Amino acid sequence: MIENTIRSFIVDELNANGSSERLADDYPLLDRGVLDSLGLFQLVNFLEDEFGVEVQDEELIPQNFGTVRDIARLVQAKRADVT
Amino acid sequence: MSVGGVTRTDTENSLREEAEFFWSGDQALFGFRHMPLGRARAGILICSPILAEFGLHYRREFVLGRRLAADGFAVQRFHYRGTGNSGGEAAEVSLASLQEDALTAGRRLAETSGLPLSAVVGTRLGAFVAARVAGQLGVEALILWAPIADGAHQFREAFRARIIADLLNTTSTPQSRDALSEELADRGRVNVLGYTIHRTLYESLVHRKLEEELKSPPPFVLIVPFGDTTQRKTSYEKIADACARRGSAVALGSVARDEPWWLGEREQEGSVGSHTFTEAVEPTRDWILEVLGEEAKSR
Numbered sequence: 001m002i003e004n005t006i007r008s009f010i011v012d013e014l015n016a017n018g019s020s021e022r023l024a025d026d027y028p029l030l031d032r033g034v035l036d037s038l039g040l041f042q043l044v045n046f047l048e049d050e051f052g053v054e055v056q057d058e059e060l061i062p063q064n065f066g067t068v069r070d071i072a073r074l075v076q077a078k079r080a081d082v083t
Numbered sequence: 084m085s086v087g088g089v090t091r092t093d094t095e096n097s098l099r100e101e102a103e104f105f106w107s108g109d110q111a112l113f114g115f116r117h118m119p120l121g122r123a124r125a126g127i128l129i130c131s132p133i134l135a136e137f138g139l140h141y142r143r144e145f146v147l148g149r150r151l152a153a154d155g156f157a158v159q160r161f162h163y164r165g166t167g168n169s170g171g172e173a174a175e176v177s178l179a180s181l182q183e184d185a186l187t188a189g190r191r192l193a194e195t196s197g198l199p200l201s202a203v204v205g206t207r208l209g210a211f212v213a214a215r216v217a218g219q220l221g222v223e224a225l226i227l228w229a230p231i232a233d234g235a236h237q238f239r240e241a242f243r244a245r246i247i248a249d250l251l252n253t254t255s256t257p258q259s260r261d262a263l264s265e266e267l268a269d270r271g272r273v274n275v276l277g278y279t280i281h282r283t284l285y286e287s288l289v290h291r292k293l294e295e296e297l298k299s300p301p302p303f304v305l306i307v308p309f310g311d312t313t314q315r316k317t318s319y320e321k322i323a324d325a326c327a328r329r330g331s332a333v334a335l336g337s338v339a340r341d342e343p344w345w346l347g348e349r350e351q352e353g354s355v356g357s358h359t360f361t362e363a364v365e366p367t368r369d370w371i372l373e374v375l376g377e378e379a380k381s382r
Contacts, residue, residue, distance in 0.1 A: 057260045
């Protein structure tokens with residue numbers, strides 16, 4: 001599941017506070033400071049590497065990275081584009 | 084010719100360190116040399132990165148220099164023109180000027196140690212410089228720390244870092260990559276999180292690939308990735324394969340964690356800095372000892 005992969009990366013690699021269970025799909029990552037600039041930068045690189053997608057600059061907007069669900073939606077849309 | 088040299092002797096570690104200015108064209112380069120107290124076995128030049136990564140890797144390169152000097156090697160570090168403590172203008176820095184400064188620093192090491200250059204180390208963008216110098220001087224060994232494989236990719240990441248920082252800064256409006264490129268073309272420079280990328284450097288590097296700088300690689304090449312993403316692995320394996328096809332014995336090192344650049348390092352336990360510090364320095368030292376002479380280890 002894409003959401004779990006993203007969540008694990010945020011918790012394990014970006015060392016976000018709390019457990020992956022507590023980081024719900026709709027938890028506000030940007031508003032609550034879970035993702036800072038470095039974290040977001042690393043997350044984008046991770047998405048590209050893990051899911052084989054390329055995130056365009058114009059896609060770097062809060063609507064795409066506000067929550068785990070938003071990020072998963074972006075990845076799914078981009079994977080659909082690829083296939 | 085050099086000016087203003089100062090020397091510190093460290094008898095406990097059997098080395099001395101010399102800081103000085105020497106000349107590249109009409110500008111003073113700042114140099115720092117790590118020398119063994121006895122006769123040096125071989126000369127090694129370290130080519131640093133620039134901009135945000137200059138400071139990020141500084142201490143690691145310093146420690147590598149010290150460790151190698153204690154093992155009997157003469158090691159030269161330096162600041163390129165337009166960077167750090169050296170003279171010159173940042174706006175005039177290009178891949179060619181970086182290469183010229185590295186050659187000057189290599190010559191300075193040869194003058195002071197009485198030894199030809201045997202190995203070159205390059206970190207990040209310094210890998211491009213090191214690869215060029217290694218090819219030009221015909222050294223024995225080339226060490227590439229987290230090398231930038233593709234100039235275009237480097238600038239893409241830099242612009243992305245700026246866009247992301249703007250995104251999270253409520254007082255800034257994120258600019259697109261195209262807008263940043265236009266700013267670079269129109270104004271001759273663009274700001275990326277406090278670091279200025281000048282058009283001269285951009286144009287000299289954006290179409291360059293490291294693999295193309297390694298047409299005549301040295302007999303021994305060590306590539307040390309920082310981090311293990313698939314993209315990075317693939318690009319480094321490609322470089323390693325190219326060097327091997329051209330006759331080099333290539334080793335691929337491993338440093339588990341990525342080094343975050345531009346955006347800095349997190350302050351927390353087990354931070355990337357502490358990981359990459361020892362993971363990069365010690366295996367590199369061991370590899371150099373193996374390649375350039377095991378007997379140096381027993382000094």
